[in-house]
Amino acid sequence: MKPLLLAAALWAVPVCAQAPPAAAKPKPVARVQPPARIMDFKASSTNLQPGQSTTLVWSTENPTTTVISGLGEVTAIGNRSVTPKATTTYTLTVRGPNGEESRSLTINVAGTTAIAAVTATEAPKATPRTAEGKPDFTGIYNSSSFVFAGRQVRGQNSPFTGKLKPGAESFKVARGPNDAGQYSTCMPTGLPGAYFVPYQWQIVQGKDSVVIMYEYPHLFRVIPIAGPNNVAEHPVDPDPSWMGNSIGRWDGDTLVVDVVGFNDKTELPGGFRHTEALHVVERFTRTDFENLDYVATIEDPNVFAEPWKIERGFPLRADLQTLSEFVCENNRDYTPFFEKK
Amino acid sequence: MIRVMIPVAVIVASVGLLAQAPPAAAPAKPVRIQPPARINEFRAQPASVQAGQQVMLVWATENPSSTTISPQIGRVTPRGSQAVTPAATTTYVLTVTGPNNQTETREVTVNVAGTAPIARAAAAPVNPTETPRLNGKPDLSGVYNFGGGGAPAGGRGAAPAAGRGGPAAPGAPAGPELKPGKESFRVVRGPNDAGALSDCMPVAGPAAYTVPYQFQIIQNANFVLILHEYPGVFRIVPTNGGTHPVDPDPTWLGDSIGRWDGDTFVVDTVGFNTRTELSGYKHSEALHIVERFSRPTFDALQYEATLEDPEVFVRPWTITRSFPLRPDLKKIDEFVCENNKDYKELFVK
Numbered sequence: 001m002k003p004l005l006l007a008a009a010l011w012a013v014p015v016c017a018q019a020p021p022a023a024a025k026p027k028p029v030a031r032v033q034p035p036a037r038i039m040d041f042k043a044s045s046t047n048l049q050p051g052q053s054t055t056l057v058w059s060t061e062n063p064t065t066t067v068i069s070g071l072g073e074v075t076a077i078g079n080r081s082v083t084p085k086a087t088t089t090y091t092l093t094v095r096g097p098n099g100e101e102s103r104s105l106t107i108n109v110a111g112t113t114a115i116a117a118v119t120a121t122e123a124p125k126a127t128p129r130t131a132e133g134k135p136d137f138t139g140i141y142n143s144s145s146f147v148f149a150g151r152q153v154r155g156q157n158s159p160f161t162g163k164l165k166p167g168a169e170s171f172k173v174a175r176g177p178n179d180a181g182q183y184s185t186c187m188p189t190g191l192p193g194a195y196f197v198p199y200q201w202q203i204v205q206g207k208d209s210v211v212i213m214y215e216y217p218h219l220f221r222v223i224p225i226a227g228p229n230n231v232a233e234h235p236v237d238p239d240p241s242w243m244g245n246s247i248g249r250w251d252g253d254t255l256v257v258d259v260v261g262f263n264d265k266t267e268l269p270g271g272f273r274h275t276e277a278l279h280v281v282e283r284f285t286r287t288d289f290e291n292l293d294y295v296a297t298i299e300d301p302n303v304f305a306e307p308w309k310i311e312r313g314f315p316l317r318a319d320l321q322t323l324s325e326f327v328c329e330n331n332r333d334y335t336p337f338f339e340k341k
Numbered sequence: 342m343i344r345v346m347i348p349v350a351v352i353v354a355s356v357g358l359l360a361q362a363p364p365a366a367a368p369a370k371p372v373r374i375q376p377p378a379r380i381n382e383f384r385a386q387p388a389s390v391q392a393g394q395q396v397m398l399v400w401a402t403e404n405p406s407s408t409t410i411s412p413q414i415g416r417v418t419p420r421g422s423q424a425v426t427p428a429a430t431t432t433y434v435l436t437v438t439g440p441n442n443q444t445e446t447r448e449v450t451v452n453v454a455g456t457a458p459i460a461r462a463a464a465a466p467v468n469p470t471e472t473p474r475l476n477g478k479p480d481l482s483g484v485y486n487f488g489g490g491g492a493p494a495g496g497r498g499a500a501p502a503a504g505r506g507g508p509a510a511p512g513a514p515a516g517p518e519l520k521p522g523k524e525s526f527r528v529v530r531g532p533n534d535a536g537a538l539s540d541c542m543p544v545a546g547p548a549a550y551t552v553p554y555q556f557q558i559i560q561n562a563n564f565v566l567i568l569h570e571y572p573g574v575f576r577i578v579p580t581n582g583g584t585h586p587v588d589p590d591p592t593w594l595g596d597s598i599g600r601w602d603g604d605t606f607v608v609d610t611v612g613f614n615t616r617t618e619l620s621g622y623k624h625s626e627a628l629h630i631v632e633r634f635s636r637p638t639f640d641a642l643q644y645e646a647t648l649e650d651p652e653v654f655v656r657p658w659t660i661t662r663s664f665p666l667r668p669d670l671k672k673i674d675e676f677v678c679e680n681n682k683d684y685k686e687l688f689v690k
Contacts, residue, residue: 204559207480222559
């Protein structure tokens with residue numbers, strides 16, 4: 001079922017992104033922003049024996065943020081299984097242009113006393129940090145390809161500014177009518193293309209290395225981080241690979257990842273091919289608990305007149321704990337779906 | 342350098358043969374003199390550089406029980422090379438440890454033009470058997486070799502857990518045993534069936550650790566990741582005390598949650614689809630696997646998996662494995678099947 005979803009989603013996304021702005025705008029009408037509302041907040045069972053689970057179910061309208069006490073930020077509509085140890089009151093809070101609205105739901109656990117209700121946190125939470133004092137990037141982040149919970153993210157619609165050098169015009173991708181595009185075969189996306197598909201990605205930060213996993217098409221990168229007890233160097237002659245060879249270092253609170261050793265099979269955002277000389281430098285900064293700031297500098301002296309940058313903000317998906325499994329069961333079959341009749 | 346992807350079934354076939362060779366008949370044991378550890382070579386290429394330039398350290402040792410390079414590099418293989426970019430003139434020290442903690446060291450100094458030598462750090466005490474720890478728990482992080490030669494607990498006769506695996510050897514009571522009426526779950530391959538490992542699909546359960554590729558574990562306070570080089574898959578195991586979803590979507594690798602039982606990391610996995618194989622059997626979505634990982638020494642990971650599927654098998658069974666650490670590798674390689682379907686065609690007779 002998933003691959004079909006992918007096909008539909010990827011087909012739709014570039015079309016949306018490239019749609020020209022609506023022509024001949026009429027005079028702007030003052031818009032009333034609809035208020036955030038809670039439509040429903042219930043549980044599959046509100047009376048439990050100790051150790052039993054219940055599923056909280058909620059739906060809201062027009063929220064900018066949706067928070068459940070004890071669970072943190074959640075999607076606007078969703079459900080979550082919980083196993084409270086004692087009688088617990090969960091409070092759902094939506095925030096919108098009109099302010100806040102809350103609703104509470106108490107789950108009784110037989111033979112226990114109620115846990116004091118936790119008040120929803122107000123201020124944006126600070127960047128989490130490791131025991132060594134470095135920012136901890138561990139978390140799931142949204143792709144920059146679609147808006148999550150109505151939140152505007154940095155650079156959402158910024159143009160891709162790569163300028164080909166004279167004589168390198170053939171590196172601009174031009175597709176024939178039967179070319180389904182780079183995302184039709186489930187091959188690795190390269191960088192920074194991995195952030196431009198409508199799937200989440202996840203960071204798990206270890207002691208000497210950071211792992212970045214991309215739900216589509218199920219990829220991971222292991223990035224050794226240089227430190228007092230850890231060497232992180234590129235090999236002298238890395239094997240060309242789809243995702244390249246990555247090494248990391250800290251620049252203050254920013255994680256800088258240097259990537260070389262790409263093969264020439266992937267495309268860059270904006271519709272460019274590249275050579276094995278591609279060099280990508282990624283800078284990750286977790287500005288607060290909920291936001292990751294990302295800047296990629298792209299350089300390929302065989303293709304581009306000068307290095308160029310892509311800047312994006314990626315919102316944390318506090319409602320998710322692990323990526324879903326994505327498996328392309330037969331890559332070759334996907335392409336014909338896209339061929340124009 | 343161009344890397345050639347070797348379809349895993351070819352390698353599994355040869356490894357399987359090795360693993361199943363009977364042990365050589367052992368004559369009476371003579372008293373063996375253990376040879377001392379020696380350093381045959383330790384050099385830097387080039388030995389003098391400008392700031393920012395890269396140097397290759399190259400070494401070869403004999404008979405070491407442990408080999409380390411300081412500063413920064415730590416445990417390494419007996420023979421190897423490592424690129425470094427020292428910020429200033431640095432003296433690297435190679436230390437080998439042999440029987441009875443006998444040690445030998447050799448130094449090489451890399452001169453970086455226009456810099457003062459870095460004060461040499463006191464040689465870090467090397468304890469080759471100490472388990473690293475993180476947040477009070479063993480730190481399982483590292484790259485490990487596959488463990489193709491293990492046997493199920495409770496008897497010889499390891500069911501070949503990969504490739505053209507047949508049923509468990511006769512007389513292996515702890516292996517899988519089908520329930521009456523479930524004979525169709527035994528995998529029977531026709532001559533043109535290249536096997537479960539020929540199409541680059543994810544490999545579930547203990548078989549994932551028996552393909553001839555490395556795997557890597559990364560651990561932090563809330564997650565343990567298990568990354569398999571073949572076929573390039575990851576498992577994310579949360580360790581924050583959560584539960585399985587009430588009705589998980591069936592997946593190739595299932596839904597995993599982890600917890601610590603003393604110094605043993607226990608991973609509970611449910612929610613499998615029915616596409617994978619276990620030691621030559623298919624299974625139902627009721628498959629439940631409990632894996633126990635421990636790292637009693639620096640050098641190796643001990644692994645035990647208990648598998649149960651009450652729809653198909655009479656009783657649970659357990660498989661144990663040991664995976665040696667690869668201290669020379671910081672990460673596993675990228676593995677990409679560029680066209681799954683083509684691999685199968687290679688194997689058709």
